[in-house]
Amino acid sequence: MPVKIIKRSSKIHGHGVFATAPIKKGEEVVEYKGKLRTHAEVDEEYGGQDNGHTFLFILNDAYVVDANIKGNVARWINHGCTPNCQAFVIGDEGGDPRKDRVVIEALRSIAAGEELTYDYDIQVEGPITREERRLWACHCGAPNCTGTMLKAAKAKKQRRTPS
Numbered sequence: 595m596p597v598k599i600i601k602r603s604s605k606i607h608g609h610g611v612f613a614t615a616p617i618k619k620g621e622e623v624v625e626y627k628g629k630l631r632t633h634a635e636v637d638e639e640y641g642g643q644d645n646g647h648t649f650l651f652i653l654n655d656a657y658v659v660d661a662n663i664k665g666n667v668a669r670w671i672n673h674g675c676t677p678n679c680q681a682f683v684i685g686d687e688g689g690d691p692r693k694d695r696v697v698i699e700a701l702r703s704i705a706a707g708e709e710l711t712y713d714y715d716i717q718v719e720g721p722i723t724r725e726e727r728r729l730w731a732c733h734c735g736a737p738n739c740t741g742t743m744l745k746a747a748k749a750k751k752q753r754r755t756p757s
């Protein structure tokens with residue numbers, strides 16, 4: 595995978611990731627790396643720390659990628675309501691859940707200088723409270739911005755919030 599991205603300050607939030615060269619639609623941009631941990635481990639370490647910030651990505655029913663530890667540049671990619679990338683899990687061919695991987699791919703062609711975003715798809719069971727909306731406010735700036743990174747739960751969750 596050629597390196598076409600860089601971490602720098604973002605208008606959306608803190609640091610973000612920007613293209614340093616044109617990226618084609620469908621191109622695999624970067625893998626989301628971090629320490630493989632069980633849900634119980636991350637619950638024990640981060641449970642109760644809901645401050646609207648997370649470097650956790652749900653890999654599958656057994657594991658979470660914890661980018662607080664051994665994370666790479668992908669952990670700085672911000673959420674967008676009209677994202678130019680998507681994150682998805684590639685299942686291990688041998689069915690080993692420890693070997694599943696999270697990959698970020700371009701949803702459209704991206705010009706050099708553009709900030710990369712993907713939909714975090716953070717799903718919340720039950721009604722989203724005012725406090726949750728405040729903690730997880732979205733500043734992506736898209737015309738269709740929902741104002742929050744949270745969504746009402748569907749069948750599958752992608753990213754963990756500390757709980």
Ligand SMILES: C[S@@+](CC[C@H](N)C(=O)[O-])C[C@H]1O[C@@H](n2cnc3c(N)ncnc32)[C@H](O)[C@@H]1O
Pocket residue numbers: 604606607608609610646647648649669670671672673674731732733734743
């Ligand atoms: C994986 S980190 C992304 C890097 C982050 N910008 C930073 O500097 O730490 C995810 C966190 O960044 C913030 N963030 C990401 N996208 C955002 C958005 N669209 N609006 C507001 N905050 C956002 C939230 O705190 C979120 O939990």
Ligand SMILES: [Zn+2]
Pocket residue numbers: 674675676732733734735736738739740741742
């Ligand atoms: Zn938004």
